[in-house]
Amino acid sequence: MKKPAHETRQHILDVTRALMTRKGYTAVGLAEVVxxxxxxxxxxxYYFKSKEEFGLALLDEYFSAYLATVDRLLTAEGAGAERLVAYFQYWKDTQGSDFPDDKCLVVKLGPEMCDLSEDMRTVLRKGTDAIIQRITRCAARGQADGSISPAIPAPELAESLYQLWLGASLLAKLNDSTTPFDTALTASRTLLS
Known part of the structure; x- marks a missing residue:
């Protein structure tokens, strides 16, 4: 029985995301995808006019799903600091795993895609800006509830934390170790207190 069109499109995205998470964007050719x-x-x-259009769809879908997870974690019950630590623990757990479906596409594909297409750079920038905005809102709530130090303005704190975790993700890949995530978690707690 033939799959409905939206299921076939989704299947192509899902299968290729796993391939690209392991190999990179340019290393995966159309023949391998199909x-x-x-x-x-x-x-x-039929679903994508080009590999670039496919890349844009892959990034859009990734950010849509990831931002829903971020929203769930950062708006849960508890103080602002508690919610941010839970988010960074989630980051450590997923990025430190061996499951390609859990990997952050910003870390894995971002630099490569930014060099290939201004449209992909724009999608990546908007997606990362949206993550930072959510961290900023949670940090501001934490500063209001007293669980996060007001010493660093919430937007600056959020940007610093996000950059810290992107760096930890890169170092974890380079070192094939989760130690950078432990270091980032300790540094995050220090920044929040």
Whole structure:
């Protein structure tokens, strides 16, 4: 039985996300995509006019799902500091795992995609800005509830924390170790107190 169109499109995105998370954007060619997805080449072009359009769809979907998770974690019950620590613990748990579906596409594909396309750079920038905005709101609430020090303005604190965790993700990849996440978690707690 033939899958509905939206399921086939989603299947192509899901299969290719796992491939690209392991190999990178440019290392995965169209032949590999259609073979892994088990669809004819024409099906790919039915849903995506080009590999760049596919990359944009992949990033849009990633940020949509990731921001829903961030919203859930940062708006949960508890003080602002508690919610931010829970978010960074989630980051450590997912980025330190061996499951490609959990990997951050900003870390894995961001630098590569930014060099290839201004449209992809724009999607990545908007997505990361949205993450930082959510961290900023949670930090401001934490400063208001007294769980986060007001010494650093919330926008600056949020930007610093996000950069810290992006750096930790890169070092974890380079060192094949989760130690950078432990260091980032300790530094985050210090910045929040």
């Amino acid at each position: 073979a892994a997805a088990g669809v004819p080449k024409g099906s790919f072009y």
